[in-house]
Amino acid sequence: MITTIADVLPSALAGLGVPGHSDRLGLPDVRRIGVLLVDGLGYHLLPSAARVAPLLADAHAGRLGELREIASCFPSTTPTSLVSLGTGALPGAHGIVGFRVNVPGTRRVLTHIDWRDDPDPAVWQPVPTQFEVAAAAGLETSVVSRPDFAGSGLTIAAYRGARYVGAADDDALAEAMLAELSGPARLVYGYHAAVDTTAHLYGIDSPPWQEAVAGVGRLLARLVDGLPTDAALLVTADHGGVNVPADARVDIDTDRRLRAGVRVVAGEPRVRYLHTRRGAGEDVIAAWREVLGDAADVVSRDEAVAAGWFGPVPKQHLARIGDVVVACRGDYAVLATRHEPELASKLVAYHGSMTPAETAIPLIVIS
Numbered sequence: 001m002i003t004t005i006a007d008v009l010p011s012a013l014a015g016l017g018v019p020g021h022s023d024r025l026g027l028p029d030v031r032r033i034g035v036l037l038v039d040g041l042g043y044h045l046l047p048s049a050a051r052v053a054p055l056l057a058d059a060h061a062g063r064l065g066e067l068r069e070i071a072s073c074f075p076s077t078t079p080t081s082l083v084s085l086g087t088g089a090l091p092g093a094h095g096i097v098g099f100r101v102n103v104p105g106t107r108r109v110l111t112h113i114d115w116r117d118d119p120d121p122a123v124w125q126p127v128p129t130q131f132e133v134a135a136a137a138g139l140e141t142s143v144v145s146r147p148d149f150a151g152s153g154l155t156i157a158a159y160r161g162a163r164y165v166g167a168a169d170d171d172a173l174a175e176a177m178l179a180e181l182s183g184p185a186r187l188v189y190g191y192h193a194a195v196d197t198t199a200h201l202y203g204i205d206s207p208p209w210q211e212a213v214a215g216v217g218r219l220l221a222r223l224v225d226g227l228p229t230d231a232a233l234l235v236t237a238d239h240g241g242v243n244v245p246a247d248a249r250v251d252i253d254t255d256r257r258l259r260a261g262v263r264v265v266a267g268e269p270r271v272r273y274l275h276t277r278r279g280a281g282e283d284v285i286a287a288w289r290e291v292l293g294d295a296a297d298v299v300s301r302d303e304a305v306a307a308g309w310f311g312p313v314p315k316q317h318l319a320r321i322g323d324v325v326v327a328c329r330g331d332y333a334v335l336a337t338r339h340e341p342e343l344a345s346k347l348v349a350y351h352g353s354m355t356p357a358e359t360a361i362p363l364i365v366i367s
Contacts (some may be wrong), residue, residue: 003070005081005361008035008236009130010088016186018137028367031230034181035189038216039078040196042240043069043360045204052210053217065366072239074309075271076351076358079112079154081238086158087127090311094127096157097310097320099268099352102275104319109266115153125157132161134187142180144173145191170215174222181231192216203243203348224366232367240358241351244333250292253338257287266322269333270352273322281323288326295332299325327353
């Protein structure tokens with residue numbers, strides 16, 4: 001069985017003695033564990049990252065800790081991965097099945113990174129988090145992330161049960177994680193966003209991306225230097241990414257063949273969810289397959305679920321997935337210029353689909 005991001009926190013809690021958990025990662029015997037998630041630092045990006053971050057170079061070369069390849073879930077996008085990490089569950093079970101999803105029974109498209117309290121996070125994402133499980137076992141936990149994320153729908157869905165500590169920059173993140181690891185918390189999770197943000201805006205391996213990765217290297221150096229002797233540090237990511245050239249971009253809203261029969265467009269450029277008009281599903285699949293050819297896998301919801309793309313999907317979460325699912329191959333992307341903010345079509349790098357460049361993520365274990 002493939003080890004995924006959903007195995008990280010259950011394994012950590014098993015190592016910390018929480019009953020009913022198994023350690024699929026073979027973690028060291030320690031009293032406390034820190035987990036740092038670097039958004040967008042895919043496994044296949046480590047050679048590029050190693051050129052500008054000496055500590056990552058040491059990890060990649062086997063000179064620091066233990067590096068292994070694990071996988072994100074599908075779709076390989078931040079909201080889905082963060083909730084899979086936080087709950088230890090696959091996307092079908094927790095229901096955060098995409099970056100943007102149609103709210104069943106409406107024409108509304110919910111963008112999970114902008115989500116506050118509608119729908120209610122405890123209802124929209126019903127699976128207990130690993131932080132809640134830890135609390136029930138008497139284990140204190142902390143989450144260290146940006147102050148503006150406190151209380152968001154996504155934060156509640158992924159991290160409820162943990163004490164939330166705001167950290168506005170890399171220095172504050174390092175300081176807060178080390179302080180929490182030296183206090184009563186036995187599991188401390190930290191989130192770093194800049195690598196993903198710069199990849200989207202400027203491209204993977206661009207100078208701003210390299211500077212963001214160098215910042216991660218400095219952050220890790222501080223964490224390793226200050227790590228308590230009874231602690232381990234796990235470093236992972238939520239996905240990788242690909243730069244998408246201009247000639248590999250298709251726009252739903254400029255091609256009548258792609259618009260025909262489509263009622264609601266959701267997902268994101270590398271993985272689209274198409275909610276179709278009644279009776280139009282087969283025609284939409286045929287049209288999209290003809291237009292996109294080898295650029296994407298175009299399947300029905302039933303086919304995607306049967307293939308296990310989301311893990312088991314309970315009935316109440318099925319309608320959040322499009323009637324048609326489009327997973328881009330290679331470096332292609334499907335834009336929706338009239339359905340999404342202008343910036344979404346102007347990004348350089350994207351992720352979300354199931355190529356190794358997007359789904360392979362690192363797990364570095366340092367103790």
